[in-house]
Amino acid sequence: MDTNDPLERAVRPRERGEIWTDEQFRAAREHDLTERTTPVRRAVSAVLGCLLLALLLTSGKVVEIAERQEFGDARDRNLAVAESIDRVANFLSLNRPYDALRNLRDANNGRSETVAVVTTTVPAATIATTTSVPTANGSSLEATTTTTAVPATTTVPEGRVVTDDDPLRVYVAGDSQATYLGQAITSESGGWPLEVELDDRISTGLARPDYFDWPAQWANQMVELDPEIVVLFIGANDHQDMVDAAGQRLIEGSDSWRDEWRSRMIAALDILTTDNRIVYWVTQPPMRDGALDAGVRVINEVADEVLADRSEVIAIDIWELFGGDGAYQDRLTGPDGDTITARISDGVHLSRPAASWVADLVFAELDARFVFSP
Amino acid sequence: MLFPTFTFAVFFAVVLPLSWALRGRATAWKILILTASAVFYGYWDWRFLGLLALMIVVNEVAAVAVHRQPEPARRKRLTGTAVVFDLAVLGVFKYYGFFVSSLEDSFGLEGPALDIVLPVGVSFFTFQAISYVVDVHRREAAPAPLLDFAVYLSFFPQLVAGPIVRATEFLPELRASRTPDRVEASRATLLIARGLVKKVVIADFIGRAIVNDAFGTPGEYSAWDVLFGIYGYAIQIYADFSGYTDMAIGLALLLGFRFPQNFDRPYAAVSVQDFWRRWHMTLSRWLRDYLYVPLGGNRSGRAATYRNLVITMGLGGLWHGAAWVFVVWGLYQGLGLAIERALSEARGEPDVEFDATDVRIRELARLHSGAEVDAWREDPTSPVPFSPLAVRRLWLGRIVTFHFVCVGWVVFFAGTVTGGGIDAAVDVFAALGSGWTQAPELLNPLVAVVIVLTIAVQFVPPLLARQLSAMFSTVPAPAMAIGVALWIMVVVALGPEGVSEFIYFQF
Numbered sequence: 106m107d108t109n110d111p112l113e114r115a116v117r118p119r120e121r122g123e124i125w126t127d128e129q130f131r132a133a134r135e136h137d138l139t140e141r142t143t144p145v146r147r148a149v150s151a152v153l154g155c156l157l158l159a160l161l162l163t164s165g166k167v168v169e170i171a172e173r174q175e176f177g178d179a180r181d182r183n184l185a186v187a188e189s190i191d192r193v194a195n196f197l198s199l200n201r202p203y204d205a206l207r208n209l210r211d212a213n214n215g216r217s218e219t220v221a222v223v224t225t226t227v228p229a230a231t232i233a234t235t236t237s238v239p240t241a242n243g244s245s246l247e248a249t250t251t252t253t254a255v256p257a258t259t260t261v262p263e264g265r266v267v268t269d270d271d272p273l274r275v276y277v278a279g280d281s282q283a284t285y286l287g288q289a290i291t292s293e294s295g296g297w298p299l300e301v302e303l304d305d306r307i308s309t310g311l312a313r314p315d316y317f318d319w320p321a322q323w324a325n326q327m328v329e330l331d332p333e334i335v336v337l338f339i340g341a342n343d344h345q346d347m348v349d350a351a352g353q354r355l356i357e358g359s360d361s362w363r364d365e366w367r368s369r370m371i372a373a374l375d376i377l378t379t380d381n382r383i384v385y386w387v388t389q390p391p392m393r394d395g396a397l398d399a400g401v402r403v404i405n406e407v408a409d410e411v412l413a414d415r416s417e418v419i420a421i422d423i424w425e426l427f428g429g430d431g432a433y434q435d436r437l438t439g440p441d442g443d444t445i446t447a448r449i450s451d452g453v454h455l456s457r458p459a460a461s462w463v464a465d466l467v468f469a470e471l472d473a474r475f476v477f478s479p
Numbered sequence: 480m481l482f483p484t485f486t487f488a489v490f491f492a493v494v495l496p497l498s499w500a501l502r503g504r505a506t507a508w509k510i511l512i513l514t515a516s517a518v519f520y521g522y523w524d525w526r527f528l529g530l531l532a533l534m535i536v537v538n539e540v541a542a543v544a545v546h547r548q549p550e551p552a553r554r555k556r557l558t559g560t561a562v563v564f565d566l567a568v569l570g571v572f573k574y575y576g577f578f579v580s581s582l583e584d585s586f587g588l589e590g591p592a593l594d595i596v597l598p599v600g601v602s603f604f605t606f607q608a609i610s611y612v613v614d615v616h617r618r619e620a621a622p623a624p625l626l627d628f629a630v631y632l633s634f635f636p637q638l639v640a641g642p643i644v645r646a647t648e649f650l651p652e653l654r655a656s657r658t659p660d661r662v663e664a665s666r667a668t669l670l671i672a673r674g675l676v677k678k679v680v681i682a683d684f685i686g687r688a689i690v691n692d693a694f695g696t697p698g699e700y701s702a703w704d705v706l707f708g709i710y711g712y713a714i715q716i717y718a719d720f721s722g723y724t725d726m727a728i729g730l731a732l733l734l735g736f737r738f739p740q741n742f743d744r745p746y747a748a749v750s751v752q753d754f755w756r757r758w759h760m761t762l763s764r765w766l767r768d769y770l771y772v773p774l775g776g777n778r779s780g781r782a783a784t785y786r787n788l789v790i791t792m793g794l795g796g797l798w799h800g801a802a803w804v805f806v807v808w809g810l811y812q813g814l815g816l817a818i819e820r821a822l823s824e825a826r827g828e829p830d831v832e833f834d835a836t837d838v839r840i841r842e843l844a845r846l847h848s849g850a851e852v853d854a855w856r857e858d859p860t861s862p863v864p865f866s867p868l869a870v871r872r873l874w875l876g877r878i879v880t881f882h883f884v885c886v887g888w889v890v891f892f893a894g895t896v897t898g899g900g901i902d903a904a905v906d907v908f909a910a911l912g913s914g915w916t917q918a919p920e921l922l923n924p925l926v927a928v929v930i931v932l933t934i935a936v937q938f939v940p941p942l943l944a945r946q947l948s949a950m951f952s953t954v955p956a957p958a959m960a961i962g963v964a965l966w967i968m969v970v971v972a973l974g975p976e977g978v979s980e981f982i983y984f985q986f
Contacts, residue, residue, distance in 0.1 A: 108776055137951070141952040143662050143665065143956055144662070145499050148956065150663040150956070151960040152492075152733060152960070153492055153495070154897065154964075155498065155960035155963045155967075156491075156964075158964035159964040160488075162967070163968050163971045163972070166971050167485060167974075201972070203968050206972035206973060207972050210972065210973055272841075291698075292696045294697050353604065436576075436583070444580075447574070450597055457896050
């Protein structure tokens with residue numbers, strides 16, 4: 106040791122409230138401050154052993170990750186591998202601590218660990234759910250239950266008078282596109298007294314109820330929150346294959362895929378429009394990525410067909426506003442004449458000021474339907 | 480490919496043993512690492528690989544040409560050309576849209592609209608490439624063989640978000656034979672475990688629990704929510720970025736490479752200058768060595784020094800993102816540094832220039848005023864001065880600096896809101912103007928504890944941390960492996976669904 110090591114001399118005694126001799130420093134440094142190195146073979150074995158053990162301990166999560174991948178051969182392969190790992194972990198009971206922690210976490214979050222899978226032939230406001238119940242050995246049993254959403258009490262008369270004491274109850278829901286839109290509606294409010302609930306869930310849509318079950322969520326939220334207005338901005342993540350109730354894989358964009366997505370949208374709207382609730386459906390804007398752009402065009406086409414028969418659902422059509430068939434554009438001049446950067450760098454999400462434009466369209470619809478009495 | 484993912488774990492489980500198996504065969508090892516880095520980077524978008532390859536070839540050719548050129552003027556021109564090329568790459572891929580929109584907003588001039596995807600980590604590897612050519616120009620480094628330089632620029636642990644490792648640090652390690660009995664496995668393990676919890680648990684939790692809402696619609700929440708949202712963002716951005724670099728440094732250690740430290744308890748800083756010596760340290764020294772010093776540093780009088788500080792930090796702000804708000808943030812930091820320096824000079828305090836590499840002196844500088852350290856340095860055997868006044872100044876400095884930095888983070892946040900301008904920051908500050916009597920909605924005991932604890936950890940004495948680290952290194956490898964596996968399980972089980980992108984990836 107360098108006996109003139111200033112750090113050792115200055116800091117160590119002060120921290121301990123002691124004055125140490127150089128000999129003490131030397132001993133302390135040798136004993137306390139020398140990190141042992143590890144021979145390579147042992148270090149690499151330890152890292153690999155650690156990863157293998159971590160894999161077994163978190164096998165439930167590994168299966169979850171595989172299940173959430175887009176349907177296809179790669180997912181099938183990964184799922185087969187993940188399930189094999191899970192079987193080994195289950196045999197060795199190594200997945201128990203993880204499951205216990207997840208249960209604890211979910212209980213603290215006030216959430217059931219059940220995963221609801223919505224069938225697509227749901228009658229209005231009634232959803233069939235498949236519930237996963239963990240068994241003692243860590244595997245899952247599936248039970249089908251039926252939940253009927255209690256009809257909401259809301260009746261929104263045309264021209265309802267909105268006051269500061271009786272604000273409009275607005276529920277904004279959807280994928281990550283809904284975040285800025287919901288925030289813009291909340292903070293700008295268009296001069297309306299609004300009570301806004303934002304329910305934004307990243308990477309969700311109607312295509313993968315196994316990942317997040319929106320209809321089940323909406324059935325609950327309509328009962329809990331009883332909103333008068335629902336604003337939906339959803340669909341960009343549905344650019345992928347789906348599996349129907351019979352387990353049949355539907356190729357994205359095919360006729361059967363369109364039929365399935367249509368029926369899911371109708372089922373969702375049936376839940377949301379209960380008792381004259383008004384729903385605003387925000388269409389998808391053009392996307393920079395060509396494949397995604399083609400995907401959202403299909404979503405918009407199917408949504409158009411559905412909305413043509415649903416007078417209680419109002420389309421907030423933003424396709425043209427964000428470039429339309431003239432294709433995707435980053436920079437746009439809005440209705441107010443201002444040019445803004447309308448999309449964030451991923452070429453998908455609306456920027457915050459662009460979300461304000463969309464919020465203005467929602468406010469304009471409110472102006473036409475409600476009366477505000479300050 | 481994000482570090483804390485199953486995909487990366489599989490990738491690393493393959494690369495690590497292969498890397499050590501090829502230890503004795505240098506060329507094969509370099510090809511392996513180059514291939515692994517290409518897989519790692521191409522996993523985001525394989526088209527980015529072309530850009531990286533172009534950067535490698537052009538900068539290597541330039542470095543060799545600079546090295547061979549005996550005439551200083553020509554060497555300078557060659558270096559300048561290489562730097563301009565690197566900056567042009569950065570300009571096109573990162574700043575094109577910014578330049579076009581700025582021209583449009585300011586002068587009504589419309590530039591051609593190009594949809595350019597920002598390659599991940601372009602700011603980091605561009606800076607490394609510039610430092611390589613400039614170091615060769617300064618005769619501080621000799622050009623490396625192409626394969627070595629390619630490994631340096633593309634080395635996957637630091638490729639996408641730093642630390643910004645210099646060629647003069649990396650290449651000697653590359654050339655040295657890695658001895659198989661000197662892997663700092665315990666230190667690497669601690670760093671990776673710490674990085675995981677910082678990123679996956681702390682940063683994501685704080686973001687979701689308070690920051691997203693408090694910054695998204697600040698007017699809807701109490702002033703307490705917004706205030707702790709600001710503190711929370713300071714924690715989130717620190718945990719997110721330092722967590723990533725902890726993992727990067729740990730992974731590099733397992734492969735046998737020592738990276739420079741990138742964060743050193745930044746919220747314990749006693750001054751703005753001290754903060755920048757502790758926050759993103761490898762960027763700070765890059766800005767100092769390749770921008771501040773070439774601008775003249777502090778060699779041309781006070782006014783020029785202040786100007787150089789402001790310019791350096793303004794450009795450093797722009798490095799963080801293609802928006803004027805980042806420039807404002809950088810200028811704010813530069814002004815902070817300049818004002819601090821001016822006040823220090825007005826008080827007659829000596830300009831204590833510490834050697835950045837001398838950790839011991841820096842440590843003392845944090846504990847005591849510059850003057851005391853200066854006196855002590857004259858006679859290192861004398862007792863170290865330590866007075867209650869120094870302690871009070873120390874804590875006042877820490878509190879003021881932390882809040883100065885937090886104000887800056889609000890502006891910085893506005894820069895991350897595309898197209899939003901400074902408005903997002905104004906909204907947050909405005910929300911602090913009222914609502915102090917309103918009950919907090921987002922702030923709860925858990926959020927407060929996480930924020931306070933993360934700040935408190937910054938004050939753990941470095942020696943204690945080193946002691947703990949040394950103690951951990953005595954744990955047998957199998958026990959360490961089991962402990963870390965259990966740790967990963969807890970992080971995965973208690974962490975949020977999915978892993979957010981690292982905040983700094985966009986830079």
